[in-house]
Amino acid sequence: MMQLPLLVTFLFGLSDALIHRTLGNSTGRTETANPCIDQVWTCPEQWTAGADQLADAPDAKAFIAVNNIYRCMHDVQAVQWDPDVHAGATAWATQTGVNMQHSQGGTPFRKFSDGENLASTFAFSTKPGVESTHMWYAEIEKPCGFKQSCFQSFEAGHFTAMIWKSVNKIAYADTTGKIAVGRYRGCDGQPPNLNDAYAAMVPPPKRDWATCADLVLKKCPTFMDLKEEHVEGCDSSGACCKGTANGGWYVTYGSKCSAKYAGMKSKVTSA
Numbered sequence: 001m002m003q004l005p006l007l008v009t010f011l012f013g014l015s016d017a018l019i020h021r022t023l024g025n026s027t028g029r030t031e032t033a034n035p036c037i038d039q040v041w042t043c044p045e046q047w048t049a050g051a052d053q054l055a056d057a058p059d060a061k062a063f064i065a066v067n068n069i070y071r072c073m074h075d076v077q078a079v080q081w082d083p084d085v086h087a088g089a090t091a092w093a094t095q096t097g098v099n100m101q102h103s104q105g106g107t108p109f110r111k112f113s114d115g116e117n118l119a120s121t122f123a124f125s126t127k128p129g130v131e132s133t134h135m136w137y138a139e140i141e142k143p144c145g146f147k148q149s150c151f152q153s154f155e156a157g158h159f160t161a162m163i164w165k166s167v168n169k170i171a172y173a174d175t176t177g178k179i180a181v182g183r184y185r186g187c188d189g190q191p192p193n194l195n196d197a198y199a200a201m202v203p204p205p206k207r208d209w210a211t212c213a214d215l216v217l218k219k220c221p222t223f224m225d226l227k228e229e230h231v232e233g234c235d236s237s238g239a240c241c242k243g244t245a246n247g248g249w250y251v252t253y254g255s256k257c258s259a260k261y262a263g264m265k266s267k268v269t270s271a
Contacts, residue, residue, distance in 0.1 A: 034166070034187075034188045036077075036166065036168070036187035036188055037165050037166045037187065037188060037201075038165065039076075039077035040075045040076070040077065041068070041071055041072040041074075041075050041076060041077060041078055042077075042078060043078065043215070043216075043219070043220035043221070043222060044068070044078040044079075044080055044220075044222055045222065046080065046222060047061050047064045047065070047080060047081060047222050047223065048060075048061075048064070048080060048081040048082075048083075049080050049081065049082045049083065049169065050082075050083045051083070052081065052083040052086055054086075056090055056093065056173040056174055056175045057086065057129055057171070057172055057173055057174065058126060058127070058128070059126065059127035059128065059129045059130050059230070060081055060129065060171075060172075061081075061223070061226065062127055062129070062130050062226060062230040062231055063081075063127075063129030063130055063133060063170075063172060064079065064080065064081050064170070064223075065216055065217065065223045065226050065230070065231050066130050066133050066134070066231040067079050067133060067162065067170060068212075068216050068220075068223070069209065069212045069213050069216045069217075069231060070133070070137050070162060070163065070212075071162075071163060072207060072211075072212035072215055072216060073205045073206065073207045073208065073209065073211075073212045073261070073264060074163050074202075074203050074204070074205050074206065075203065075206045075207070076163060076164075076165045076167075076203065077165065077167075077168055077187075078168070079167060079168055079169065079170045080168065080169060080170075081169075081170065081171055082169035082170065082171055082185065083171075084169075085114060085169050085170060085171040085183045085185050086171035086172075086173060086183075088109065088110055088111060088114060088183060089171050089172055089173035089181045089182070089183045090173040090175065090181075091108070091109055092109045092110060092116075092173075092181050093173040093174060093175040093176070093179065093180075093181045094175050095109060096179070096181075097175075097176060097179075098176050098178050098179060099179075100118055100120065100179060102116060102118065103116060103181075105191060110183070111185070112189075112191065113185050113186055113189050113190060113191055114183045114184065114185045114191055115161040115164070115167075115183070115184040115185075115186075115191040115192040115193055116161075116181065116182065116183055116184075117132070117136050117158045117161055117162075117181075117182035117184075118179060118180065118181060118182070119131075119132035119135055119136065119179070119180045119182070120178060120179055120180075121174055121177060121178055121179060121180050122177070122178075123177035123178070125177075127230070127233065128172075128174045128177075128180050129172045129174070129180060129182075130230070130231055130232075130233055131233045132172065132180040132182060133162070133182070134233045134234050134257075135158075136158035136159060136161070136162055136182070137158075137159055137162060137163075138159075138234070139151065139155075139156040139157075139158055139159040140156060140159050140205075141260075143155060143156070144156050144159075145269075146264075146267040146268050146269060147268075147269050147270070147271055148204055148268055148269065148270050148271075149270065149271060151202065151204075152198040152199045152202050152204075153198050154193065154196075154198070157193055159202075160192060160193055160198055160201075160202045161182075161184050161192040161193055162184065163202050163203075164184065164186070164192035164193070164201050164202060165200075165201045165202070165203070166186035166187050166188045166190060166192070166201065167184045167185065167186055167187070167192055168185070168186070168187045169184075169185040169187075170182070170183060170184050170185065171183050204265075204268045205261075205264035205265060205268065206264075206265065207264065207265075208258075208261055208262050208263060208264045208265075209234075209257045209258050209260070209261035209262065209264075210258040210262065213228055213231070213257070213258065217231070228256075228257075231257070232253055232256065232257060233253055233257075234253065234255070234256070234257035234260045234261065235253045235255040235256075235257075235260060
């Protein structure tokens with residue numbers, strides 16, 4: 001039996017976040033009401049905004065589905081796969097190769113409107129985007145222990161980028177089988193994790209995993225061709241790899257997402 005390599009995650013660094021905040025202030029931008037931001041989760045009519053080449057994202061649709069499950073749990077607007085966001089992720093994944101290094105916002109590799117998460121992946125995985133997403137979301141539990149003061153802060157910056165209310169276009173790329181580059185674009189032209197607006201832009205969970213998995217996979221026609229096994233992978237601590245008769249590998253997990261993220265509202269504390 002082979003143990004999974006530790007999935008190491010990174011988000012755009014503190015210095016980059018400070019650059020974003022400075023740009024937001026120095027260009028005269030002000031916080032104004034924007035109707036695109038405060039939409040609640042509804043089933044998206046399509047999972048992707050357009051045709052795309054997805055050789056570096058084998059689980060693209062499941063990646064969108066699992067992000068919608070998590071965003072449904074917080075009742076923030078749905079997300080779609082976006083080819084332009086994906087193109088930027090692919091460009092940076094190709095450029096950085098196997099080096100765990102963040103791109104800079106406002107450059108040819110990443111538009112100012114896009115946030116970025118990174119995670120190490122493993123070559124035999126069939127759903128690197130899904131597994132990376134689970135690791136990023138898990139910050140609500142570790143290190144935050146479901147404390148609102150923590151998961152509404154930069155300490156949970158991977159998680160906050162995923163749940164940020166204005167995000168509606170996302171994608172990821174893994175060109176090497178070793179590093180996933182996740183991207184999150186705001187409908188207001190602003191990236192997530194901007195201007196310390198965590199409390200306003202990252203609401204606490206309102207539903208548990210099972211409720212939202214049902215809404216996304218069984219009641220949303222866009223994702224009815226997927227099954228829960230396509231979006232599983234929450235318990236990486238219990239994950240391991242098993243060999244098949246033909247020499248391949250597949251991944252099993254320690255527990256189901258429905259068990260890990262049951263009773264979410266009761267788990268949250270303010271301190």
